[in-house]
Amino acid sequence: MSAVKLDGKATAAKIKADLTTRVAALRERGITPGLGTILVGDDPGSQIYVAGKHRDCAEVGIASIRVDLPATATQAEVEAAIDELNASPECTGYIVQLPLPKHLDTMALLERMDPAKDADGLHPVNLGRLVHMVEAPLPCTPHGIVLLLQEYGVPIKGAEVAVVGRGITVGRSLGLLLTRRSENATVTLCHTGTQDLAAHTRRADIIVAAAGVPELISADMVKPGAAVLDVGVSRVEGKIAGDVSPEVEEVAGFLTPNPGGVGPMTRALLLSNVVEAAERL
Numbered sequence: 515m516s517a518v519k520l521d522g523k524a525t526a527a528k529i530k531a532d533l534t535t536r537v538a539a540l541r542e543r544g545i546t547p548g549l550g551t552i553l554v555g556d557d558p559g560s561q562i563y564v565a566g567k568h569r570d571c572a573e574v575g576i577a578s579i580r581v582d583l584p585a586t587a588t589q590a591e592v593e594a595a596i597d598e599l600n601a602s603p604e605c606t607g608y609i610v611q612l613p614l615p616k617h618l619d620t621m622a623l624l625e626r627m628d629p630a631k632d633a634d635g636l637h638p639v640n641l642g643r644l645v646h647m648v649e650a651p652l653p654c655t656p657h658g659i660v661l662l663l664q665e666y667g668v669p670i671k672g673a674e675v676a677v678v679g680r681g682i683t684v685g686r687s688l689g690l691l692l693t694r695r696s697e698n699a700t701v702t703l704c705h706t707g708t709q710d711l712a713a714h715t716r717r718a719d720i721i722v723a724a725a726g727v728p729e730l731i732s733a734d735m736v737k738p739g740a741a742v743l744d745v746g747v748s749r750v751e752g753k754i755a756g757d758v759s760p761e762v763e764e765v766a767g768f769l770t771p772n773p774g775g776v777g778p779m780t781r782a783l784l785l786s787n788v789v790e791a792a793e794r795l
């Protein structure tokens with residue numbers, strides 16, 4: 515039996531269609547939402563993702579402000595770019611593309627952002643709001659994962675979820691999101707220190723693989739019928755290799771393609787945060 519495809523591209527298209535209508539309504543009120551991106555360096559993946567984000571903006575009518583800095587940019591130069599976007603009336607929301615070059619202090623830069631313009635939901639104030647379970651812009655990939663599961667009717671309430679990877683953009687934030695009262699899942703957050711990963715994944719109704727290790731999740735690690743979301747992106751010989759091995763398709767009940775699964779949802783939910791911030795103006 516083959517798993518049902520959790521089609522992120524198709525679901526993102528529906529979200530973007532709704533956003534297009536909302537952007538048109540904002541423009542009628544004289545408000546043009548504008549997404550700013552700060553990209554430091556020439557990481558090939560980051561270049562692709564940022565270009566995709568601006569293509570999506572054009573598609574739904576959001577204005578684009580792109581700030582590209584060299585890999586040698588200093589902390590003060592990135593801070594100056596942040597200060598400019600904080601002050602710019604054209605920019606209603608923005609992101610700092612991650613990861614940043616190692617010489618930069620990521621936390622200090624995220625903290626410098628205006629939390630009201632944080633389109634990624636990664637500012638400590640907004641993550642703190644998520645911890646407190648009060649309204650905040652949600653981190654894009656975790657939010658996209660929840661909406662994708664809901665779109666395909668995969669039960670979240672009461673589900674055992676194994677999240678593999680504790681990074682802030684996905685694993686750690688997803689754990690917070692899924693354990694809110696509205697989601698009510700039971701989450702095991704697995705990481706490189708986890709003793710017996712397979713014991714946790716085999717118990718899970720939902721597995722989210724976000725470790726960045728190609729084919730980490732093999733078929734024997736998946737409970738038959740489980741939903742498996744592949745967030746991992748490793749570039750092997752120019753092709754995307756996910757964290758989930760292809761034979762998982764024969765065991766899982768639901769599976770995201772990669773590409774075409776979680777990535778497009780991440781981008782759609784970024785636009786959604788920008789529109790929501792503009793609607794609050």
Ligand SMILES: Nc1nc2c(c(=O)[nH]1)N[C@@H](CN(C=O)c1ccc(C(=O)N[C@@H](CCC(=O)O)C(=O)O)cc1)CN2
Pocket residue numbers: 562563566609610611612613634654655683754772773774775776777778780781
């Ligand atoms: N500031 C942020 N940085 C990063 C985030 C984030 O949410 N905020 N997440 C990841 C990367 N990411 C977003 O920037 C991202 C990853 C993948 C995609 C995507 O559309 N993928 C396509 C394939 C594109 C390709 O590589 O050819 C797909 O899955 O179909 C978009 C955004 C790290 N950084």
